[in-house]
Amino acid sequence: MATNGKVSVRNSMRFKSDPIFPQLFINNEWHISSKGRTFPTVNPATGVKICDIQEADKADVDKAVEAAKAAGERSAPWRKMDVSSRGRLLHKLADLIERDRVFLATLETMDTGKPFLQSFFIDLDGSIKTLRYYAGWTDKIHGKTMPVDDSFMSFTKHEPVGVCGAIIPVGQLIKETAARSNLKRVTLELGGKNPCIVFADSDLRLAVEETQKGAFYNQGQCCTAASRVFVEESVYEEFVRLSVASAKSLVTGDPLDPRTSHGPQIDRKQFDKIMQLIESGKKEGALLECGGRAVDDTGLFIQPTVFSGVKDHMRIAKEEIFGPVQCIFSFKCLPEVIDRANSTKYGLVAAVFTKDMDRALSVSSALEAGTVWVNCYNALHAQTPFGGYKMSGNGRELGEYALAEYTEVKAITIKLSNNL
Structure with missing residues (x-):
């Protein structure tokens, strides 16, 4: 139950x-x-x-x-x-x-x-x-045909790369091994420390709902987890209050029960890592607003956890937690928050919450991430490419862009014997 x-x-x-x-x-x-x-x-x-x-x-x-x-x-x-x-x-x-x-x-x-x-x-x-x-x-x-000089005709065709292996979750080791071998093609979707920027003019309840969807989906065990939420100072306290209330409303329990919205962590090793990072957040001065504890002794359940007053130097601000931990920061101005959002080795996804579409587009352009969501989170579609900047990976999955990862382009040029 x-x-x-x-x-x-x-x-x-x-x-x-x-x-x-x-x-x-x-x-x-x-x-x-x-x-x-x-x-x-x-x-x-x-x-x-x-x-x-x-x-x-x-x-x-x-x-x-x-x-x-x-x-x-x-x-x-x-x-x-x-x-x-x-x-x-x-x-x-x-x-x-x-x-x-x-x-x-x-x-x-x-x-x-x-x-x-x-x-x-x-x-x-x-x-x-x-x-x-x-x-x-x-x-x-x-393929395509290309205009060349009158004596030749050139066209391209796409041929399959061949055998591909999908290996989870040791992407960085694969990248290092491939670099030492025979130029094998490698695409990688790695981790993230994903920023969400909430401006004062946003629909605050929507922003809370979407950022928590990002923070707590699959108990935070998601590369796209919304683990750094930057909130403009004037609405910061209200955002924290609403976030705490929302986190406390999540139903923890049997994952097979349709009423359950929050399940256990996947194994003991991950459970222990998350609990250690929660403890580090408390020791480094972040304010534990709710959660932060194991739920019971029979399973690997951790309460949905919200920290406020998080600073950029803290471990919970820098390390990928991969657990149900939402870290809320405050910011004063646009240039500051862009610099802070990009100040990470990762660049998988990001989100912007604002009613000003001019600002949404300019901030989206400034963020160093493979995907930027505006007024939504975890909006993934088969038609849309997915992948990261920096240490968040190489190449793209999904959409037409992914086809390039699995095909070789062959150019064929034919000498024409009869010139008119």
Whole structure:
């Protein structure tokens, strides 16, 4: 049962008719790992083990890469398949995910602690929409013709890069390894210490709602977390008051209960790191307005936490917390807040809250971030590119821009024999 401030976790849902496959999926088959090693996955809300997962070794990864290479050979059925048929297969995958949406959302919630409604309406919905978006692109990746001199004709075509690996969450290590190797192409979506700027003319209740959505979504375990909120001095106290009231209204409890809006952290290591950073905030002089404590002993729950009076030199202002901690700063003037917002090694996302669209556009241009939201937060769409500046990553995901990361551009030039 979900409660406000206290957790009572029911027995997790069980889908006895739906199997869970903890094996490795390679070349369209389920496999036991080459060395037989496994690792447990635990429900962070209850501490109960869900199952043991097969742990892939180098030999397993090599086998998967070879299978992917074989699928990309010119004689392979996938390579020979016409592009429209590939799009239909992506639509079919989206249909299957939609069919099993409740089951998949439940597994995600049991595995990560994310509230079920977030898994169902955000994660699964986003996955389905992204597959359908790129299904529409399969027959629309066009080359160009280029004007050259009269004796030649040149055109381009886009060809697949080949086997791509998606690895989470050691992006910086991948970047360093790739730099030492053979120029492998790497795209990275890394961390963030994302600034939100709230001007006095903004809709204050909207700004509170959206910045807290950014701060507490998935218990703050999100690269886009709204972890630095800069509020203009004249409305600072009111913003803090409304933020505290909003944080206290969040319902902490069983993530499978639809009334729950705040679940547990994903594991003990992350839980301990967050609690240490909360303690550092208190020791360095920030004012703990609410939260800051573990909720109970059975799960990895941390109360939604709000700090006011945060200064730029504090650890909670500089380090990516990856937890349910909202840090609220004050500012006096526009040049000051732009400098402070950009004073970080990260540059993933940012937000601006104001009714003045001229100011919104000028501030958006000045912020060093790959995405800037105006009067909203976490507004992610399959059509819109996503990625970061500085240490927040390389390249872009989503939208047409992402296609460039997975294709090579080939220029073909033909000598014309008959000149008119």
